[in-house]
Amino acid sequence: MDDRLRRDALATVDEIDRRQAPPLTPPPIPDPSAWNTQTETACTNALANLKGVASNPSGLAVCYNLPYFDMSSGVFEAELRMFNVSPPTNEWTGVQPREISVTLSYLGATVQRMVAPIAKREAIAFEIREREITPRQAPAPNQPQLLKVLTYAGQINSNLIGPAMTLPQVQPLLIPQVSLAAKIVGSSAQVNATLSNSEASFVNGVFSDQGASTITAEAAASASAAAAAANPFVLPGVTLGIFPLGFIITAVWMVLFVSAVGLGTLGRVQFRDQYRRRMQRDRAGAVKTI
Known part of the structure; x- marks a missing residue:
């Protein structure tokens, strides 16, 4: 039952997102070929x-x-490249890349795919399918091998960004959490x-002049605290709007309703009993008269 309610709630949120939130459309990359070459080189070197x-x-x-990245609106376009760096170890031994499910989530932003956009979410899940793996020659020693490139758009939550914030303060909010899941062989x-x-991270494009080392532990902790302190989304219609005032008013009306119905029912029962006793007395008196 809980799973059904959760699915219905998520379906409702999806429908609300589709009707009210237009798809995110960052401007296209001016020179995609140059961007791809520069990014691949920078990622490989890093x-x-x-x-x-x-x-x-x-x-x-x-x-x-x-x-x-647009600082005023919080809209951004992101690219995630996944590389194979070394053979899997421990429980991951024998697991092929195509068998891995990847979940990419943000603490303070919503994201959607660039191709066939879906409702904006705080996470994107995808698989490294075999047909999507970039074909490569045998890599050189210590040379990472590219497996997949994912491009998507996102937007920082409006309650986490403001005109007083600086780029170093916003940067930790733009870093995703990447989780992997697979079945043990x-x-x-x-x-x-x-x-x-x-x-x-940020070896090309926005923040590339600062480098990943600018994201200190203090900045990440501050961003996490800001996101945790933000008001979470509440599905409309499942909670009382004003508490405890709304609960008190509802309870008072409920008591009055139950009292009115209960007293009315009790009065009708008593009237029925009185009527039956009176009819019995009348019949008994008529028999004596005869």
Whole structure:
């Protein structure tokens, strides 16, 4: 029952998003070919610093960049490139890239795919399908291999951005959390991993002149606190608008209604009993008279 209610609620939110929120349309990249070449080179050089050793057992790493960002509206275009850095280890041994499900989520922004946009969400889930894997020659030692490129649009929540904020303050809000999930080879159990978002972030495009090292722990903690303090979305119609005043008014009306119906029902029952007793007395008197 809870799952059905959750699905109905999500379907309602989807319909509201489709009717009220227009799709995000950042301007196109002026020179896509040059952007692709520059980004691939920058990402490869940044991930080469890992020296063929990934920071997680899946052996994968991501390179995250922003081709476009509007500070006033919070709209941005993002590109996520997924690379194979080293062979998988531990429970990830034997797991193929096409068997991995990837979830990309934001703490303070909503995102949607650039192709066939869907309702804006705080997360995007996708799979690295075999037909989408970029064909490559055998990589050189310590050379990362590109697996997939994902481009999408997003917008920072309006309650988290304002005219007084600076680019360094906004930057942590634009970094996604990338999670992986896959089935363990030879088992039905699931294995999970989280990819580092600081190994190769903002190496091209917006913030590239600052580098990923500008995202300090204090800035990330401040962004997390701001997002956590923001008012969460509440589905209309499932809570009382004013509490406890709304609850008190509703309770008073409920008591009055139950009292009126209950007293009326009790009066009718008493009247019925009186009527039956009176009819019995009248019949008894008529028999005595005869």
